[in-house]
Amino acid sequence: MEPAATRRNGVGGAGGGTAVTFRGVTRSYGGVRAVQGLDLDIAAGETVALLGRNGAGKSTTLNMLLGLQPPSTGTVRLFGGTPESAVRAGRVGAMLQDGKAVPRVTVRELITFVAATYPAPMDVTETLELAGLAEFAGRRVDRLSGGQAQRVRFAVALAGNPELLVLDEPTAALDVDARRTFWRAMRGYARRGNTLVFSTHYLEEADDHADRIVVIDGGRVVADGSSEALKRRTGGSLVSFDLRGAPSAPLPALPGVRAVEIRGDRALLRTADSDATVVALAGLDLVHGLQVTPASLEDTFLALTSGGTTGAATAEPAAGAAAESAATASAKETV
Numbered sequence: 001m002e003p004a005a006t007r008r009n010g011v012g013g014a015g016g017g018t019a020v021t022f023r024g025v026t027r028s029y030g031g032v033r034a035v036q037g038l039d040l041d042i043a044a045g046e047t048v049a050l051l052g053r054n055g056a057g058k059s060t061t062l063n064m065l066l067g068l069q070p071p072s073t074g075t076v077r078l079f080g081g082t083p084e085s086a087v088r089a090g091r092v093g094a095m096l097q098d099g100k101a102v103p104r105v106t107v108r109e110l111i112t113f114v115a116a117t118y119p120a121p122m123d124v125t126e127t128l129e130l131a132g133l134a135e136f137a138g139r140r141v142d143r144l145s146g147g148q149a150q151r152v153r154f155a156v157a158l159a160g161n162p163e164l165l166v167l168d169e170p171t172a173a174l175d176v177d178a179r180r181t182f183w184r185a186m187r188g189y190a191r192r193g194n195t196l197v198f199s200t201h202y203l204e205e206a207d208d209h210a211d212r213i214v215v216i217d218g219g220r221v222v223a224d225g226s227s228e229a230l231k232r233r234t235g236g237s238l239v240s241f242d243l244r245g246a247p248s249a250p251l252p253a254l255p256g257v258r259a260v261e262i263r264g265d266r267a268l269l270r271t272a273d274s275d276a277t278v279v280a281l282a283g284l285d286l287v288h289g290l291q292v293t294p295a296s297l298e299d300t301f302l303a304l305t306s307g308g309t310t311g312a313a314t315a316e317p318a319a320g321a322a323a324e325s326a327a328t329a330s331a332k333e334t335v
Protein backbone atom coordinates (compact mmCIF):
# COMPACT_ATOMS: atom_id res chain seq x y z
CA MET A 1 0.00 0.00 0.00
CA GLU A 2 1.17 3.48 -0.78
CA PRO A 3 2.40 5.60 2.11
CA ALA A 4 -0.22 7.92 3.57
CA ALA A 5 1.71 11.12 3.07
CA THR A 6 2.52 10.39 -0.57
CA ARG A 7 -1.02 9.32 -1.32
CA ARG A 8 -2.66 12.43 0.10
CA ASN A 9 -0.79 15.32 -1.37
CA GLY A 10 2.15 14.05 -3.34
CA VAL A 11 4.49 15.13 -0.57
CA GLY A 12 6.62 12.39 0.94
CA GLY A 13 6.93 12.05 4.70
CA ALA A 14 10.60 12.69 5.39
CA GLY A 15 11.56 15.98 3.82
CA GLY A 16 7.89 16.68 3.14
CA GLY A 17 7.60 19.92 5.09
CA THR A 18 6.61 20.68 8.64
CA ALA A 19 4.07 18.51 10.43
CA VAL A 20 3.88 20.31 13.78
CA THR A 21 4.65 23.89 14.82
CA PHE A 22 4.40 25.40 18.31
CA ARG A 23 5.08 29.12 18.57
CA GLY A 24 5.32 30.84 21.94
CA VAL A 25 2.81 28.41 23.42
CA THR A 26 1.85 28.63 27.07
CA ARG A 27 -0.90 26.87 28.97
CA SER A 28 -1.93 27.65 32.52
CA TYR A 29 -4.41 25.93 34.81
CA GLY A 30 -5.30 28.56 37.36
CA GLY A 31 -1.98 29.32 38.99
CA VAL A 32 -0.18 26.30 37.49
CA ARG A 33 1.88 27.11 34.41
CA ALA A 34 1.92 23.69 32.79
CA VAL A 35 3.61 24.83 29.54
CA GLN A 36 5.76 27.94 29.44
CA GLY A 37 6.83 29.36 26.09
CA LEU A 38 7.08 26.33 23.86
CA ASP A 39 8.66 26.76 20.42
CA LEU A 40 8.92 23.53 18.48
CA ASP A 41 8.97 22.41 14.85
CA ILE A 42 8.56 18.76 13.92
CA ALA A 43 9.28 17.84 10.31
CA ALA A 44 7.08 15.39 8.45
CA GLY A 45 8.59 11.92 8.75
CA GLU A 46 10.30 12.49 12.09
CA THR A 47 9.84 10.26 15.13
CA VAL A 48 10.03 12.49 18.17
CA ALA A 49 9.96 11.51 21.85
CA LEU A 50 8.78 13.95 24.49
CA LEU A 51 10.66 12.97 27.61
CA GLY A 52 10.05 14.43 31.04
CA ARG A 53 9.28 13.72 34.66
CA ASN A 54 5.73 13.50 36.08
CA GLY A 55 4.05 16.86 35.68
CA ALA A 56 6.63 18.18 33.21
CA GLY A 57 3.93 19.22 30.72
CA LYS A 58 4.01 16.39 28.19
CA SER A 59 0.29 15.53 28.18
CA THR A 60 -0.68 19.18 28.12
CA THR A 61 1.59 19.67 25.10
CA LEU A 62 0.08 16.68 23.28
CA ASN A 63 -3.47 17.77 24.12
CA MET A 64 -2.79 21.20 22.61
CA LEU A 65 -1.17 19.55 19.59
CA LEU A 66 -4.40 17.62 19.03
CA GLY A 67 -6.60 20.66 19.54
CA LEU A 68 -8.16 19.11 22.66
CA GLN A 69 -7.10 22.12 24.74
CA PRO A 70 -6.45 25.62 23.42
CA PRO A 71 -3.16 27.26 24.38
CA SER A 72 -3.43 30.15 26.86
CA THR A 73 -1.15 32.09 24.49
CA GLY A 74 0.70 31.29 21.29
CA THR A 75 -0.23 29.13 18.30
CA VAL A 76 -0.18 25.46 17.37
CA ARG A 77 -0.26 24.46 13.70
CA LEU A 78 -0.47 21.01 12.11
CA PHE A 79 0.51 20.76 8.44
CA GLY A 80 0.20 24.52 8.22
CA GLY A 81 -3.42 24.65 9.46
CA THR A 82 -5.23 24.38 12.74
CA PRO A 83 -5.13 21.14 14.74
CA GLU A 84 -8.91 20.88 14.38
CA SER A 85 -8.80 21.00 10.57
CA ALA A 86 -5.97 18.41 10.43
CA VAL A 87 -7.92 16.10 12.76
CA ARG A 88 -11.12 16.58 10.76
CA ALA A 89 -9.27 15.71 7.55
CA GLY A 90 -8.14 12.41 9.08
CA ARG A 91 -4.49 13.39 8.98
CA VAL A 92 -3.94 12.76 12.70
CA GLY A 93 -4.36 9.65 14.86
CA ALA A 94 -4.02 9.67 18.62
CA MET A 95 -3.62 7.25 21.46
CA LEU A 96 -4.11 9.01 24.76
CA GLN A 97 -3.59 7.75 28.28
CA ASP A 98 -7.08 6.69 29.33
CA GLY A 99 -8.91 5.13 26.41
CA LYS A 100 -11.80 2.84 27.35
CA ALA A 101 -12.68 -0.44 25.62
CA VAL A 102 -16.02 -0.56 23.80
CA PRO A 103 -18.06 -3.57 25.03
CA ARG A 104 -19.66 -6.33 22.96
CA VAL A 105 -18.09 -5.67 19.53
CA THR A 106 -15.22 -7.65 18.09
CA VAL A 107 -11.86 -6.10 17.36
CA ARG A 108 -12.52 -6.23 13.61
CA GLU A 109 -15.99 -4.71 13.97
CA LEU A 110 -14.63 -1.85 16.05
CA ILE A 111 -11.80 -1.05 13.67
CA THR A 112 -14.11 -1.32 10.66
CA PHE A 113 -16.50 1.13 12.31
CA VAL A 114 -13.75 3.60 13.19
CA ALA A 115 -12.16 3.34 9.72
CA ALA A 116 -15.50 4.16 8.09
CA THR A 117 -15.54 7.54 9.82
CA TYR A 118 -12.38 8.66 7.97
CA PRO A 119 -12.11 9.98 4.41
CA ALA A 120 -9.15 7.78 3.37
CA PRO A 121 -8.86 4.97 5.92
CA MET A 122 -6.29 2.23 6.08
CA ASP A 123 -7.42 -1.23 4.96
CA VAL A 124 -8.84 -2.92 8.08
CA THR A 125 -6.87 -6.15 7.70
CA GLU A 126 -3.70 -4.13 7.27
CA THR A 127 -4.51 -2.08 10.37
CA LEU A 128 -5.04 -5.24 12.42
CA GLU A 129 -1.77 -6.72 11.20
CA LEU A 130 0.18 -3.54 11.85
CA ALA A 131 -1.19 -3.34 15.39
CA GLY A 132 -0.40 -7.02 16.06
CA LEU A 133 -4.09 -7.89 16.33
CA ALA A 134 -4.62 -10.29 13.41
CA GLU A 135 -5.04 -13.29 15.74
CA PHE A 136 -7.52 -11.40 17.97
CA ALA A 137 -9.66 -9.96 15.17
CA GLY A 138 -12.70 -12.05 16.11
CA ARG A 139 -12.34 -11.56 19.88
CA ARG A 140 -14.65 -9.22 21.78
CA VAL A 141 -12.91 -6.00 22.73
CA ASP A 142 -14.00 -6.21 26.37
CA ARG A 143 -12.50 -9.70 26.69
CA LEU A 144 -8.92 -8.76 25.93
CA SER A 145 -5.99 -8.47 28.31
CA GLY A 146 -4.66 -5.02 29.19
CA GLY A 147 -1.83 -5.31 26.67
CA GLN A 148 -4.15 -6.56 23.92
CA ALA A 149 -6.59 -3.72 24.64
CA GLN A 150 -3.68 -1.32 24.33
CA ARG A 151 -3.06 -2.69 20.82
CA VAL A 152 -6.72 -2.07 19.99
CA ARG A 153 -6.24 1.57 20.99
CA PHE A 154 -3.21 1.65 18.72
CA ALA A 155 -5.31 0.17 15.88
CA VAL A 156 -8.00 2.81 16.49
CA ALA A 157 -5.30 5.47 16.17
CA LEU A 158 -4.09 3.89 12.91
CA ALA A 159 -7.50 3.24 11.36
CA GLY A 160 -7.79 6.58 9.58
CA ASN A 161 -4.35 6.07 8.00
CA PRO A 162 -3.03 9.28 9.57
CA GLU A 163 0.15 11.02 8.54
CA LEU A 164 0.77 12.05 12.14
CA LEU A 165 0.41 9.69 15.06
CA VAL A 166 0.38 11.13 18.58
CA LEU A 167 0.89 8.70 21.43
CA ASP A 168 0.80 9.63 25.10
CA GLU A 169 2.84 7.07 27.07
CA PRO A 170 1.83 4.33 24.62
CA THR A 171 3.55 1.41 26.33
CA ALA A 172 2.81 2.24 29.96
CA ALA A 173 0.62 -0.88 30.47
CA LEU A 174 2.59 -3.30 28.31
CA ASP A 175 4.88 -6.13 29.35
CA VAL A 176 8.28 -6.56 27.75
CA ASP A 177 7.04 -8.77 24.88
CA ALA A 178 4.07 -6.56 24.11
CA ARG A 179 6.31 -3.51 24.20
CA ARG A 180 8.62 -5.10 21.65
CA THR A 181 5.69 -6.02 19.39
CA PHE A 182 4.31 -2.51 19.72
CA TRP A 183 7.57 -0.86 18.72
CA ARG A 184 7.99 -3.23 15.77
CA ALA A 185 4.58 -2.07 14.53
CA MET A 186 5.46 1.53 15.19
CA ARG A 187 8.70 1.30 13.23
CA GLY A 188 6.73 -0.21 10.33
CA TYR A 189 4.42 2.77 10.41
CA ALA A 190 7.25 5.30 10.64
CA ARG A 191 9.06 3.66 7.72
CA ARG A 192 6.15 4.65 5.49
CA GLY A 193 7.22 8.25 5.92
CA ASN A 194 4.74 9.10 8.66
CA THR A 195 5.37 11.36 11.64
CA LEU A 196 5.29 9.99 15.19
CA VAL A 197 5.21 12.04 18.36
CA PHE A 198 5.15 10.09 21.61
CA SER A 199 5.63 10.86 25.26
CA THR A 200 7.40 8.43 27.52
CA HIS A 201 9.04 7.99 30.88
CA TYR A 202 11.13 5.15 29.49
CA LEU A 203 14.50 6.56 28.61
CA GLU A 204 15.47 3.46 26.68
CA GLU A 205 12.35 3.81 24.48
CA ALA A 206 13.28 7.33 23.58
CA ASP A 207 16.86 6.21 23.01
CA ASP A 208 15.90 3.21 20.87
CA HIS A 209 12.98 4.51 18.84
CA ALA A 210 13.11 8.28 18.43
CA ASP A 211 15.09 10.19 15.80
CA ARG A 212 14.90 13.12 18.12
CA ILE A 213 14.31 13.59 21.85
CA VAL A 214 12.71 16.72 23.24
CA VAL A 215 13.29 16.91 27.00
CA ILE A 216 10.61 18.92 28.79
CA ASP A 217 11.00 20.15 32.33
CA GLY A 218 8.78 22.60 34.14
CA GLY A 219 6.79 23.19 30.95
CA ARG A 220 9.87 24.23 28.96
CA VAL A 221 12.10 22.51 26.42
CA VAL A 222 15.44 22.03 28.15
CA ALA A 223 17.05 19.92 25.42
CA ASP A 224 16.25 18.95 21.86
CA GLY A 225 18.30 16.66 19.65
CA SER A 226 19.22 13.10 18.79
CA SER A 227 19.97 10.80 21.67
CA GLU A 228 23.66 10.87 20.71
CA ALA A 229 23.73 14.66 20.53
CA LEU A 230 22.11 14.96 23.96
CA LYS A 231 24.57 12.55 25.48
CA ARG A 232 27.46 14.40 23.89
CA ARG A 233 26.22 17.80 24.97
CA THR A 234 25.59 17.14 28.61
CA GLY A 235 26.66 13.61 29.32
CA GLY A 236 30.26 13.14 28.27
CA SER A 237 31.76 10.22 30.15
CA LEU A 238 31.84 8.86 33.65
CA VAL A 239 35.27 8.24 35.14
CA SER A 240 35.46 6.31 38.40
CA PHE A 241 38.35 5.14 40.55
CA ASP A 242 39.31 4.17 44.11
CA LEU A 243 40.40 7.10 46.24
CA ARG A 244 42.33 4.94 48.73
CA GLY A 245 42.22 7.72 51.30
CA ALA A 246 43.32 10.50 48.94
CA PRO A 247 41.50 13.87 49.40
CA SER A 248 38.64 14.57 47.01
CA ALA A 249 38.95 18.37 47.21
CA PRO A 250 41.04 18.79 44.00
CA LEU A 251 38.73 16.68 41.84
CA PRO A 252 36.15 19.33 40.77
CA ALA A 253 38.94 21.50 39.35
CA LEU A 254 40.43 18.79 37.12
CA PRO A 255 40.17 19.35 33.35
CA GLY A 256 36.79 18.40 31.84
CA VAL A 257 35.15 17.59 35.18
CA ARG A 258 31.56 18.78 35.50
CA ALA A 259 30.38 16.88 38.55
CA VAL A 260 31.88 14.84 41.36
CA GLU A 261 30.25 12.23 43.54
CA ILE A 262 31.94 10.25 46.29
CA ARG A 263 30.46 6.83 47.11
CA GLY A 264 32.38 5.33 50.00
CA ASP A 265 35.98 5.15 48.84
CA ARG A 266 35.05 5.43 45.17
CA ALA A 267 34.99 8.70 43.26
CA LEU A 268 32.72 9.19 40.22
CA LEU A 269 33.46 12.09 37.91
CA ARG A 270 31.25 13.25 35.06
CA THR A 271 33.59 14.71 32.50
CA ALA A 272 33.29 16.38 29.14
CA ASP A 273 36.84 15.31 28.25
CA SER A 274 37.69 11.90 29.64
CA ASP A 275 41.20 11.87 28.12
CA ALA A 276 42.19 15.11 29.86
CA THR A 277 40.61 13.99 33.11
CA VAL A 278 42.40 10.64 33.09
CA VAL A 279 45.77 12.26 32.32
CA ALA A 280 45.25 14.63 35.27
CA LEU A 281 44.24 11.75 37.53
CA ALA A 282 47.35 9.85 36.50
CA GLY A 283 49.41 12.89 37.55
CA LEU A 284 47.80 12.61 41.00
CA ASP A 285 48.32 8.84 41.10
CA LEU A 286 44.55 8.34 41.25
CA VAL A 287 44.15 5.52 38.74
CA HIS A 288 43.43 2.56 41.02
CA GLY A 289 40.44 0.61 39.71
CA LEU A 290 39.98 3.25 36.98
CA GLN A 291 36.91 2.86 34.75
CA VAL A 292 35.74 5.10 31.92
CA THR A 293 32.21 4.61 30.57
CA PRO A 294 30.09 6.70 28.21
CA ALA A 295 27.28 8.57 29.95
CA SER A 296 23.90 6.93 29.52
CA LEU A 297 20.76 8.76 28.46
CA GLU A 298 19.64 8.42 32.08
CA ASP A 299 22.71 10.36 33.25
CA THR A 300 21.91 12.98 30.65
CA PHE A 301 18.25 13.14 31.62
CA LEU A 302 19.07 13.60 35.29
CA ALA A 303 21.49 16.34 34.40
CA LEU A 304 18.94 18.13 32.26
CA THR A 305 15.88 18.02 34.49
CA SER A 306 15.60 19.93 37.68
CA GLY A 307 13.51 17.44 39.62
CA GLY A 308 10.63 19.88 39.95
CA THR A 309 8.01 21.54 37.82
CA THR A 310 9.57 24.95 37.97
CA GLY A 311 12.62 24.37 35.78
CA ALA A 312 14.28 27.61 34.82
CA ALA A 313 16.09 26.70 31.62
CA THR A 314 15.33 28.61 28.44
CA ALA A 315 13.48 26.90 25.60
CA GLU A 316 14.95 26.19 22.17
CA PRO A 317 15.94 27.70 19.80
CA ALA A 318 18.06 29.59 22.32
CA ALA A 319 18.53 26.28 24.12
CA GLY A 320 22.26 25.93 23.51
CA ALA A 321 23.86 28.12 26.08
CA ALA A 322 21.03 28.51 28.58
CA ALA A 323 20.08 24.84 28.69
CA GLU A 324 23.74 23.90 28.82
CA SER A 325 24.40 26.08 31.81
CA ALA A 326 21.24 24.84 33.54
CA ALA A 327 22.29 21.30 32.80
CA THR A 328 25.77 21.91 34.10
CA ALA A 329 24.42 23.51 37.24
CA SER A 330 22.19 20.57 38.05
CA ALA A 331 24.87 18.09 36.97
CA LYS A 332 27.00 19.50 39.78
CA GLU A 333 24.47 17.91 42.10
CA THR A 334 23.93 14.63 40.30
CA VAL A 335 26.46 12.50 38.48
Ligand SMILES: Nc1ncnc2c1ncn2[C@@H]1O[C@H](COP(=O)(O)OP(=O)(O)OP(=O)(O)O)[C@@H](O)[C@H]1O
Pocket residue numbers: 029032033034052053054055056057058059060061309
Ligand atom coordinates in the same frame (compact mmCIF):
# COMPACT_ATOMS: atom_id res chain seq x y z
N1 LIG B 1 -6.71 19.93 34.21
C1 LIG B 1 -5.74 20.38 34.98
N2 LIG B 1 -6.00 21.23 36.00
C2 LIG B 1 -5.01 21.72 36.78
N3 LIG B 1 -3.70 21.42 36.63
C3 LIG B 1 -3.39 20.56 35.64
C4 LIG B 1 -4.38 19.99 34.78
N4 LIG B 1 -3.75 19.17 33.90
C5 LIG B 1 -2.44 19.23 34.20
N5 LIG B 1 -2.22 20.05 35.25
C6 LIG B 1 -0.90 20.40 35.84
O1 LIG B 1 -0.06 20.83 34.80
C7 LIG B 1 1.26 20.32 34.95
C8 LIG B 1 1.64 19.52 33.72
O2 LIG B 1 0.84 18.36 33.68
P1 LIG B 1 0.92 17.29 32.49
O3 LIG B 1 -0.17 16.30 32.70
O4 LIG B 1 0.97 18.01 31.20
O5 LIG B 1 2.35 16.64 32.76
P2 LIG B 1 2.99 15.28 32.19
O6 LIG B 1 4.39 15.62 31.82
O7 LIG B 1 2.13 14.70 31.13
O8 LIG B 1 2.96 14.36 33.48
P3 LIG B 1 2.88 12.76 33.61
O9 LIG B 1 4.17 12.22 33.12
O10 LIG B 1 2.71 12.58 35.09
O11 LIG B 1 1.69 12.28 32.82
C9 LIG B 1 1.24 19.53 36.26
O12 LIG B 1 1.69 20.39 37.28
C10 LIG B 1 -0.22 19.17 36.43
O13 LIG B 1 -0.52 19.02 37.80
